[in-house]
Amino acid sequence: MAEIRTLTAGGAPADTHIAVDNPATGAVVGHVSDATAQEVAQAIARARRAQPDWAALDARSRAEYFTRARRWLLSHRQEVTDLIVEENGKAREDAIVEIVYCAGAFAHWAKRARRLLAETRIRSLSPFVLGRSMYTRRVPLGVVGVIGPWNNPLLNSFGDAIPALAAGNAVVLKPSEHTPLTALLMERMAHECGWPEDVFQVVTGAGATGQALVDTADFVMFTGSTKTGRLVAARAGERLIPCSLELGGKDALVVLADASLERAVNVTIQGALSNGGQMCTSVERVYVEEPVYDAFVDLLRERFQQVTSGQPGGLGSVDVGAMTFPPQLATVEDHVDDAVRKGARVLVGGRPAPGPGRFFTPTLLVDVDHGMKCMREETFGPTLPVMKVADAEEAVRLVNDSSYGLQATVIGANTKRARRLAERLQAGCVTINDAQTNYMALGLPMGGWKDSGLGVRHGAEGIRKYTKLQAVSINRFPLRRDLHMIPYDPSAYRLILRLVDFMYGTRRPHREQ
Incomplete structure (x- = not known):
């Protein structure tokens, strides 16, 4: 029987608890708190304070934390496997697949994050931006809320936290109330591996806890039913925050x-x-x-x-x-x-x-x-x-x-x-x-069409979705005044139109009065 857990966000005792049973035996194997909206907001606030320092680390430093976590996961694989089987009821081989996936995910995103999130130089054919240096950069969104399903309590819950963290975000994970114990074990892993405090947190609870996370996070990664996914998308739309949804399939x-x-x-x-x-x-x-x-x-x-x-x-x-x-x-x-x-x-x-x-x-x-x-x-x-x-x-x-x-x-x-x-x-x-x-091919995008969801896991977009894009343009050789500037000069705009005709192939130049 798993150790009885009675934690809220932040580890404070709670008055309301959810019993976790073993689906294969019916026996209760643990209890977790049903975190309130206030407790979720407190977890988000702690994550916001921790995230800037985490984002300031270079990709190599974050990769080192992932290396520690990968080693911890493999050295504790028996404990992790036992817990997945106990709270989920799946065959042991299916639980091992979850561990293999997460070990691979730590390695993949540690190696690929830097290149996939690197600045991208932009070139333009327009003569009106000659002399400008232009590029785009990827900026972490802030706090990513992950709402995980019950069918894969490690792979589809904590697994989604890995690329979000690799992109420089803090993560608050709300696992399914039916299989929350594995997520709490991953929170213990983060502490034992010396991860920065509050960069990764777990809040346990039922639907209201998940709703509170959608109401406060900067991005929501949701895996679950199409019915609930529509509600998540609607609320994210009201707040004008991005979301990614992996929903039902047939x-x-x-x-x-x-x-x-x-x-x-x-x-x-x-x-x-x-x-x-x-x-x-x-x-x-x-x-x-x-x-x-x-x-x-x-x-x-x-x-x-x-x-x-x-x-x-x-x-x-x-x-x-x-x-x-x-x-x-x-x-x-x-x-x-x-x-x-x-x-x-x-x-x-x-x-x-x-x-x-x-x-x-x-x-x-x-x-x-x-x-x-x-x-x-x-x-x-x-x-x-x-x-x-x-x-x-x-x-x-x-x-x-x-x-x-x-x-x-x-x-x-x-x-x-x-x-x-x-x-x-x-x-x-x-x-x-x-x-x-x-x-298992983490370089290959995985996402659904139609009612099966929005966005993808894996591939370049599987990590870039956890960022916002900033475009930067630098005038390296600024003049005192450009042709197009106010006050308008008719002769300057005639020159601009002749240049447009030359560049874009009109047969007759415009005659301006």
Whole structure:
């Protein structure tokens, strides 16, 4: 059982606490405070005081703090893994992926931040700015508020703090109230690694705490549902502050007739069931070209039956862990029941598993169509509907028939054809003969289209979004007076117009009266 934590922002005792349970056992593993708006404002104020000195450090100095943190994370990986499994209920292997990601993120942003945020020299073709030296520079926004989800309490919560800190911001992180303990462990890491006081803080609490963070931060990075994301965006718009939103997904996978079925099945199962299907990038619908549909489904059914689920133990104990978020279990069951009522068949699973924890058996559905919730709404669980299509054209049409557009996958032997199809899919990220591995490529942008969000993680924009842009122009050889200055001189403006005609190619010079 995790150490009982009863902290508010700043570590003061609180009267209101939230119980944190282990989804795989039902046992309470900790308590955290439900921070008030005032406590959030106090944390933001401390962050504002700390941020200028942090921003004044050069990139190399901030990178040294990241190096310490990376070493701490790897040396404490057993403790971190245990805590993620305990509060989230996921398989141990899925928790290890979160640690690997953050270790890589520390290394990536420590190395890349300086170049990605460097001053950029600007050249202009205009003769009217001759002699000027011009450049742009990136300036930290100030205090970044990160609101993290429950499905990946390290990767999608603390992971977003890393590039924000690398850009010179202070960060206040509000983790999900269902999985807050890992974030508090990262706050301990920052203290033990000697990070400057208040540069990284954690405030725990429910929805009102997150709302208070949106009301006070200079930038909001939100990961969660599309419904809540709209509210975050609306409030950020009222305050005229930027935000980045990684929201829902209904990610599709297309199996072409020339695909290696062994590869296709392995990629499909990994994409659908890793982290118990509780990821925005989980494969939630599959379209298979008719010539290989039967063979694909037969092999997929065989492999689904081999998937183990239940309470996580050591490595290799289970493939699929618990359902972390209590209401999500009801959503998954509703989507399966809706599909069956409308004519779908359950080939494997299809029901909740016995407790005491929250489990749903890995479920394979066929004979599905777009009239079913499981093909249109985000399920976020260990289920997979598979649909037969006549050809790739029908697959593309159905993939794009969605309000979501986060990620998609194409499986096929002819990579040139697969690439042409991939470029027609309405999704921010597309993988070919892979699923989800692109998330580990921190140099590659990752973000959604349509209702799946705004902005990106990773890539150049994944750190530049945490800055504001300043343009600087320097007149290196200033004259006493320029041609265009007041009081206006008609002869000077005639000269300017002749110059414009010469530069931009009009046939007849203007004749000014």
